[in-house]
Amino acid sequence: MASQVVPHEEVVTLKHHFANDEQQLDASTIGMWVFLVTEIMFFGGLFLAYFAYRQAYPAAFASASNKTNLWLGAANTTVLICSSLTMAMAVHSASLGKRTLLVLFLILTLILGGVFLGVKAYEYHDKWVHHEVPGAHFDCEGCDDAGHAPLFFSLYFGMTGLHATHMLVGFVILSIIIVQASRGKFTAKWYTPVEMFGLYWHFVDIVWIFLFPLLYLIDRSHTGLK
Amino acid sequence: MTMEPKSFQLFPESASNFAPTVDGLYTYMVVVSAFFSLLVAFLIIFFAIKYRARPGQGVPKPVDEHSIGGMILEIAWSVIPLGLSLVMFAWGASIMFSESRPPKDAINIYVTGKRWMWKIQHMEGAREINELHVPVGRNVRLTMTSEDVIHDFFVPAFRTKADVLPGRYTTEWFRPTQVGTYHIFCAEYCGTKHSGMIGWVHVLSAEDYDKWLAQGSGEGSMAEGGESLFNQLGCANCHVKGGHGRAPNLYGAFGTKVDLSDGTSVRFDESYTRESILYPQAKIVAGYDKIMPTFKGLISDEGMLKLIEYIKSLGDPNGVVPGRNLPSEPSDIQKTGPMAAPMSETKAPATVSKTSAATGKQQ
Amino acid sequence: MSDHNEQHHIVPIRVYIAVFLTLIAMTWVTAYVSTVDLGRLNIFVALSIAIFKASLVILFFMHVKYGTKLTKMIVLAGLYWLLLLLFIAMADLWTRGWMGVPGR
């Protein structure tokens, strides 16, 4: 810890209540990670419900899961991983102070995220037309144990919906950051928002890394890679 | 026979086998608690007076915790309370275990909670609402479910209660020890008239109980009611005695272990029966096809209880019904019902299993 | 005061690329493996791959590998509590039938 309060002229980004840059950056990093821990627990509730019902009604989960589109799911996972890479590259560029590259990678991230959401929207639409949304019109055609299938779809929409909401929030923040980056707000010395946003984006990616096998890949052995 | 409730008393009436032990544990806890509460109160009052500040007094010397054995104190006041309270744990746990295992010879009574009343069905056919007649000195087992929200069947004089859940069965048992009339309360909040969901347990002498049963409804026993439902709903079309090709034999099935098509097994109990009828495809008996239709929406919760009682009556699981094997150990078995599914590990297939029992069937 | 750059470990781009390729490969591996009937093992394989992938992201993309002890502890705490929630609650569900008395 710093031993003294030293005014630091060149760095305008230092808030008044911090002693120095290091303390400020540390605070942001710790804060962000703590926030991500709350996010883990937030999704945790849904994961518990998922595991509980999956073990109770394996037949319903297997056949309902087979209603999802494996190809779209896998492709979307790939898209999201790509966006994670571009995000990592954006942070990398920021740390080297390469503004153009930073903006470029951020925009790429945005586009990839958009593709992901687009695909997701298509899938939702598909579920809607096939009456696979829980509610009065629900109908899990050809499902085993259709009586319990609504639980799967409730979880499907709950989990992917929450995930998509996180993406949407990310979109807004990312757009702001892109504007700021193109205006040259970030330097190799200070680009904390980019870095923090990166952590958030990767977290959202990780959630999907779990959602994909849990929702799309149950008991595919009977249907194959269809 | 009704005891006039006194307006000032510290214990509810003591009218079941559990009451004395629970009161004993309670007394132990009160004594331990009183001791510690008074000890703490005494210490702080005593110190507050003895060491009260006097004008002109300087800052007291910090106490050297080592010299007065700080560590020993800390250990003492952690370990002694822990020891005393582990007695509470063990005692309480043993009570809970005995409350959880209804004796084999218990009379079965079925309870259905519905906002805001208790519907009670006796095996012999008698039905009552918000009243429960039981004989003194006999073990009584309640199998309970709810038609809507969670309720809780609570008899303070028996010192026992259990939640009553929709879509599931829960169990409560007791042995009344004192003839009399006691409160039934609903102890889980269930909406507007939660506080009106009350009733009376009438503990009768053996003779009175028999008399009471004899004047019961003319409806016939629950099993009979279940049988007519069984025929009405067409269950008998597929499930025939001895079992043939299409559907498994239900005779002597209750209480056994059933092997399922996915390699796991479940115990044939109340919840499994219910699930088999409402969600037939949730668990498929090994060797059979998924042809049983769902009866969801066609059977009331009370009707379900009758069917269960009927299926139970179809054979004593302890009897010699070929092709059914009893579980060797309770923990060996899966359970059913909402939230009751096969455990994740694969169970070794039982040597004598239903699959082998089904060898007689033509494919 | 420390030099600023000391706080940011600059990860070489090839590390990012390698991680990225592994992630993509694992995605398709997990999709493929799900079509092979391993019985009850399927879910364990799927989850193991997911955990592996997530670890890569956390360690490299999120720089935890190069982060402070405190960051690592926070991450571990999050995971630990998640497991507490999942395992303790599931333990109830797993043991519900043991006594063979409904509701106990």
Next chain:
Amino acid sequence: MITAPAPVKETKNYLNAQTGLKSWLLTGDHKRIAVMYLIVVTAFFALGGVFASLIRLELATPAGDLMESNQYNKVFTMHGVLMVFFFLIPSIPATLGNFLIPLMIGAKDLAFPKINLLSWYIYMLGGVFTLYVLLTGGVDTGWTFYTPFSTSYSNGYVVAAGLGIFINGFSAILTGLNFIVTIHRMRAPGLTWFRLPLFVWAHYATSAIMILGTPVVAVTLFLLVLERGLHIGFFDPAYGGDPVLFQHLFWFYSHPAVYIMILPSMGVISEVISTFSSKKPFGYTFIAFSSVAIAVFGFLVWGHHLFVAGQSIYAGLVFSILSYVVAIPSAIKVFNWAATMYKGRVRLETPMLYALGFIGLFTVGGLTGIFLSSLGMDVHLTDTYFVVAHFHYVMVGGALLGYLAGLHFWWPKIFGRMYSQVWSKVSAALVFVGFNLTFFPQFLLGYMGMPRRYHVYPPEFQVFNVLSSAGASVLALGLILPAIYLTWSLKHGAIASANPWGATGLEWQTSSPPISENFEVTPVVTTEAYDYSTVPQEVVHVG
């Protein structure tokens, strides 16, 4: 301790540094945000208290003569929701914690002042939802929102109420996050972990619970809202959903939440007992670590609320034994507090009176908690007034008294004024007597079998109920008094010196009220905590 009737010209401080409503609503100053919290939290407490009074009025007679069942159900639900989520959980952390943590660690502010302000607004937004529910007809689920009642049968505004608490949760999360980062990163030079005041330790543990638990209840209520609003079934037995799963999720948060309520109070008590005994807390490290232990083990026992709910008995077994384990750190604290007074210089000022009340009542409340964690005992006692009495002993006798102790202790620091010593002691006495009269009879009622959440009850329970209602009026009087004399003191109280109680701790080394930057120069800490030899003797008032 009271400086001579002061020359009225006040010195510059955080209260008068800027003026105008805007300067408050847009402030980043943790001290001002704390005061803003204080105001709304008090308002919610008063509202919750009004509902409590209605409960006690209704229960004075066995019949349901004051209101209808539906109204009664809404009254106790609103009472529970307001008291738990809008009063007790934010009470100490958001007011005293917010004000004091930066001061105690010698920082200029919390790590994220804007987030701190945001958390206040989020809290207000949650409050608005809840008030909306209140005005449009209330909610009748009980504060526990059990399904399927809440999702399919309730005739109250479950969605709005659920959203209100959901939103409110984020305010607690942000507060906790801010505290954790601040305590890790903003300590003054020389202020090592083991020189931290115990209040800070307690808040560190509390924050950890807030961060790890609150998101779970948030998502649970979110699912509840979806199920109720959109009929997407997560817990619905009609699809095979499990109502007990809801209870697991709810209590995963709500049991640790009881430690969110009590730990900050315990932190206050450690400070108060030490100050008014002029002695370093006995077993400092034990008290500090016991807070952390409570936070960690507190997450392992939630199932003790589910003993009769249809949970497996084996799970119950584990939850039961762990409940005993988690009680031990509390025991450690109680005994160490008592030992702190040994050979001290004890002054029975108002904060100390409240603190001693806390120790006694919390002990009773905690010990009755261990009745409930015994399986066989809980079967009889759960959902009876015994439980009601238990949690009021810990929440009112414990947490609320701790809050009052803290408020009286730091009031001079926060507002720079002293309050009436006479009235405050009268109030402390009334609260203690009224409280016991209200809630002790409820233990007896509970063992007799009177279920909770009962609008009408059999006549044999009336005697104790009348006692309880009588006690509640004494208690109400005792609680309205501080509202009066504290408000009065803001204008007319004697000016307080920087350190009126002769306490240690950095917060007492700056002026009362502190300046906006907290300290003229960042303090450098060179001694252990609670070194009373450094406190100038003249200032110490002996009453």
